[in-house]
Amino acid sequence: MKGLFFILSLSVCSLFHPAMAQYRSEVWVSDEGNGMYRNPVLHADYSDPDVCAVGEDYFLTASSFNCTPGLPILHSKDLVNWKIVNYALKKVEPVEYYNEARHGKGVWAPSIRFHEGVFYIYWGDPDFGIFMVKTRDPYGEWDKPVLVKAGKGMIDPCPLWDDDGRVYLAHAWAGSRAKFNSVLTVCEMNKEGTAVISDPVLVFDGNDGVNHTIEGAKFYKRNGFYYLFAPAGGVVSGWQLVMRSKDVYGPYEARIVMAQGKTDINGPHQGGWVDTPAGESWFLHFQDKGAYGRVLHLNPMKWVNDWPVIGVDKDGDGCGDPVSRYRKPKTDKTYPIETPVESDEFDTRKLGLQWEWHANYQDVFGFTTNMGYARIYGHELSPHFKNFWEVPNLLMQKFPAEEFTATAKLKVSAKDDGQLSGLIIMGWDYSWIGVEKQEEKFLLKQAVCKDAEQGNLEQVSTLAVLEPSRKFEAGLFPNYEREIYIRVHVDKGAYCRFSYSLDGKKFTEAGTLFKARQGKWIGAKVGMFSVTPHGKERGWLDVDWFRVEK
Structure with a gap:
């Protein structure tokens, strides 16, 4: 029955899928057209990305901070070719506050999940708390945002629906507001995922002299292990850490599973893991490129003794190097080359999805x-x-x-x-x-x-x-x-x-x-x-x- 509901939900989504001509950028295309791709797959500022797989479709979102519309929704069939299809957030809450330009505030490090026919996005606003927005149709209207927990300093939330029906939320803390950082906490939510119902529990402390600035956790469960994928070491020169435990509240053991190594790809971290219908695992993450923003990379991922290894691990130490060029994910057919739209003739009554204002639109x-x-x-x-x-x-x-x-x-x-x-x-x-x-x-x-x-x-x-x-x-x-x-x-x-x-x-x-x-x-x-x-x-x-x- 659950599988039937899943299929029906996808059918409903496809009915509302807008007819869009494929756009191919003149200035950056990742797909080489020969079964290979080059990184970044998106040479644009989609910082703190997260991704979820729904059948043969992939949906991605990213931080949008004070810019609106916020929470961009990108879609792909092969994890290489992406297009912007929607935004989940028309205005940043609270609306009156974000009617003014509030640089660097607003929507931080969202997570996107698909659970029982519903898409959920959670994000942290370091000044107001943790918010959630949801929908059954990612191409249509998203519900009004819900304040899951009010407070200062809470950032980078990610939910986990456990096998027993309980729902958990992991998140990090912003030192600029909370006056402490480099820790991850887990709390429980109600079954609807609309409110936190327990006190936070400290599950990982990055104040260990090694994993400073740990943040941006993504929460998963696999083979009886709870996993927290989280970046550490800072945006420019950090690494990807993974923690695992048999208990949702830990203790967690940790490993570095991807780092720059001898490549020129600095700070490869913070992103999301997806499995494909072909049985492959992949990891989408960002690289900080200064004025160009945090551009999006795709790296292969494999599991070794219930530990993920991201990138290519030539020396077999369990920590991979990011790839600059690699074969595309296996799919049942070849999909056309496509990129997000950049040019605009302004010949319709809807603003092109490439555009954002610097505050809530008025x-x-x-x-x-x-x-x-x-x-x-x-x-x-x-x-x-x-x-x-x-x-x-x-x-x-x-x-x-x-x-x-x-x-x-x-x-x-x-x-x-x-x-x-x-x-x-x-x-x-x-x-x-x-x-x-x-x-x-x-x-x-x-x-x-x-x-x-x-x-x-x-x-x-x-x-x-x-x-x-x-x-x-x-x-x-x-x-x-x-x-x-x-x-x-x-x-x-x-x-x-x-x-x-x-x-x-x-x-x-x-x-x-x-x-x-x-x-x-x-x-x-x-x-x-x-x-x-x-x-x-x-x-x-x-x-x-x-x-x-x-």
Whole structure:
């Protein structure tokens, strides 16, 4: 009966599966088309990933922090070719708090599980507690989030449905809030998985002089053993640890099952284990690449004496090295090459799934249209504006590769002097190229800001003086428009070169070379913005298209 329910649940999911054309990136494809793949399988910032297998389908989610929509849902048939199919979270809770840009806060290290026909995602918000959201259809609406346990410092939760019907939750602790870290605790939840019903029990202490910064645990059971897969040693240079015990509360014995070894893949850890219908085990995890974020790797996994070994263990010591190139997982058929969408013509009433705002979406941010463009209204800057760290309606997407070119066709509309719109590379350091109205003209400007979180001021330079494309009466004041194409080329090392064009054919280099830098727990992003000085009527930006190419 349980198996029948499982099959029916998959049938329901397939009925709601949206018809999407396959998209193939020009700048990064993992599948080599010959049965092999190269890592990363996703060269984009899907940090703290987790994955679950449902029949022949794989669903993945990742941290989204303050960005919305949050909790991206990616789907694959072979663990190599992925596409974004949905988001599980429309707005980050509590909504009013996250209506402002709260860099680095919000959704930390989620886990995704499928249990008795229902998909569950748990995540920790270090300032508010552990949340859960669920659905029977991963492509459709997800339920309103449930606060499973309120409190500060609890992060990286993962549930486990045990054989006897009891439900457990493992999680880590953030030192920035709890004032202690490097420990894992386990508690019990109710059978619905909606509330914690016991006190936490300490099951692993990474304050042992070896496994510091242990966090991001994933909870499994196999052959009578409880397993905690968890990264230790820190994001940049850590390793993958696995602990096992016959008792859910321990004591647990631990082994390092994957480390960098002699490879150039630093800090290979934090991810999820899945088994395929062909009987293979695989592990999806991240690698920190600075400005490019935490990119996603796929590694083979095998079991030796009830211990997992991840990667390739050439010396047989039980600790594997991550692979840079490997054969694809075995499947019953060959699936087409596919990647997450990057370019957007903005020709539908739904925003492309590659886009996220820097805070909870509000109507005044802007609108999609049925007229071939998306509109972003100018965010009213605070009276004491210093830099874009405060701006919530940045519409951005992840860097998709080490090298790429992004071009946007834009139309700027402004009535008041100081209204500014354009293209931005956002992170702890950021740079934008934008068009600002001043009297009867538009000024093309570049800004560079270092350590924006610290409140540092922008360094702004004027690059060109532009005539309006059009001027017309609109209410009490005339409206000035300027059509422009703005381009950024990103080279290896995250070096960004800007250029612009007035006709879409001839581009002129503009501004200074800028080295992108990651944001707070996220990689650098590229996208559009529009801002208005405090107390003035909003200007706006219409985005005709945004294209990512070599």
